Amino acid sequence: MSDLLAWPVPLVVQRRSSFDAASALVGDLAGAARRAGAWLAEAYAAVERRSASATGGQVDTYLSATPVIGAIVARLAEDRDLTAAASVRLVDDITFTRAFVDTTLRSKEPDEASIEATVDAAIERADEIRGFVDREHDTIYVHEERARAATVIHEALHLYSSPELRARGGRALDEGTTELFTREVCSANAILREETYPRELAAVRRLVGRLPGGLSRLAEAYFDGEPGLLRLAFEAPPGHDLGSETAAVRLRRWSRHLRDGDYAAADALLD
Numbered sequence: 001m002s003d004l005l006a007w008p009v010p011l012v013v014q015r016r017s018s019f020d021a022a023s024a025l026v027g028d029l030a031g032a033a034r035r036a037g038a039w040l041a042e043a044y045a046a047v048e049r050r051s052a053s054a055t056g057g058q059v060d061t062y063l064s065a066t067p068v069i070g071a072i073v074a075r076l077a078e079d080r081d082l083t084a085a086a087s088v089r090l091v092d093d094i095t096f097t098r099a100f101v102d103t104t105l106r107s108k109e110p111d112e113a114s115i116e117a118t119v120d121a122a123i124e125r126a127d128e129i130r131g132f133v134d135r136e137h138d139t140i141y142v143h144e145e146r147a148r149a150a151t152v153i154h155e156a157l158h159l160y161s162s163p164e165l166r167a168r169g170g171r172a173l174d175e176g177t178t179e180l181f182t183r184e185v186c187s188a189n190a191i192l193r194e195e196t197y198p199r200e201l202a203a204v205r206r207l208v209g210r211l212p213g214g215l216s217r218l219a220e221a222y223f224d225g226e227p228g229l230l231r232l233a234f235e236a237p238p239g240h241d242l243g244s245e246t247a248a249v250r251l252r253r254w255s256r257h258l259r260d261g262d263y264a265a266a267d268a269l270l271d
C-alpha cells in the first residue's frame with residue numbers, strides 16, 4: 001500500500017506553492033487512496049477470478065483456446081466422446097475421500113493383508129490433494145473447497161492423455177508433462193498456478209529444450225501415446241559422439257532416473 005501511495009507526493013510538490021502544498025497534499029492523498037483502493041479491489045477481484053475453481057465447461061474452453069494442444073484435445077474429445085464438462089464432479093470432502101480410496105483400491109488391488117494399510121494411506125493422501133482422475137469411469141473428482149481452476153485443468157489433461165506415457169515413463173514423467181501443459185493452458189487463459197511438481201516440471205522442461213519439435217512433439221507423445229518419440233531428445237547433436245548407446249537406451253535410462261527420483265543423473269543425460 002505504501003508503495004502505491006508514494007507517487008502523488010512529488011507531483012503535488014512540483015505543481016503547487018509551498019503555502020498550500022500541505023492541504024493539497026492531504027486532498028490528493030485521499031483521492032489517490034480512493035483510486036488506489038478501487039484499483040486494488042479490482043486487482044484482488046481479478047486475482048480471485050484467476051485462482052477460483054472452474055467448471056468442466058470452462059476448462060473445455062480453456063483447453064481449446066491453448067495453441068499447442070487445442071487441436072489435439074478437440075480431436076481426442078471427438079474420438080473418445082469425452083469432455084471435461086461431462087467428466088467433472090465437484091464434491092464435498094467425504095465424497096472426495098471415499099472416491100479416492102475406492103479408485104486407489106481398484107488401481108492397486110492390494111491383497112487382504114494390506115487392505116487396511118492401503119486404505120489408511122489413501123485417506124491420508126486424499127487430504128493433501130485438490131483433485132484426481134478415476135480413469136476407469138472417465139471421472140474427474142474436484143474437491144469443492146480446495147480446488148482451483150488450474151486443478152481442474154491439470155486433471156482434465158490427465159483424462160485426455162494416453163496411459164502409455166505413464167506406463168512406460170513412470171509417474172514423474174507423467175506429472176512433469178501434465179504440469180507443463182497445465183502451465184501452457186494457464187498462461188494462454190490468464191489463470192494463476194501455484195508451484196506444483198517443481199522437480200518433475202524442471203526435468204521435462206529440460207527434455208523439451210532438447211526435443212526437436214518441442215512442445216508439439218511432447219504433445220504427440222503425451223496425448224497420442226507415443227512416448228518413444230521422446231528418444232529424439234537423446235540423439236547426438238551434429239558433431240557429437242555419444243558412443244554406442246542408442247537414443248532409445250538413453251531415454252530409458254533417463255526415465256529410470258526420474259522413477260528413482262535422481263534428477264541430477266537425469267539432467268546429466270541432457271547436458
Ligand SMILES: [Zn+2]
Pocket residue numbers: 154158175178
Ligand atoms: Zn497429476
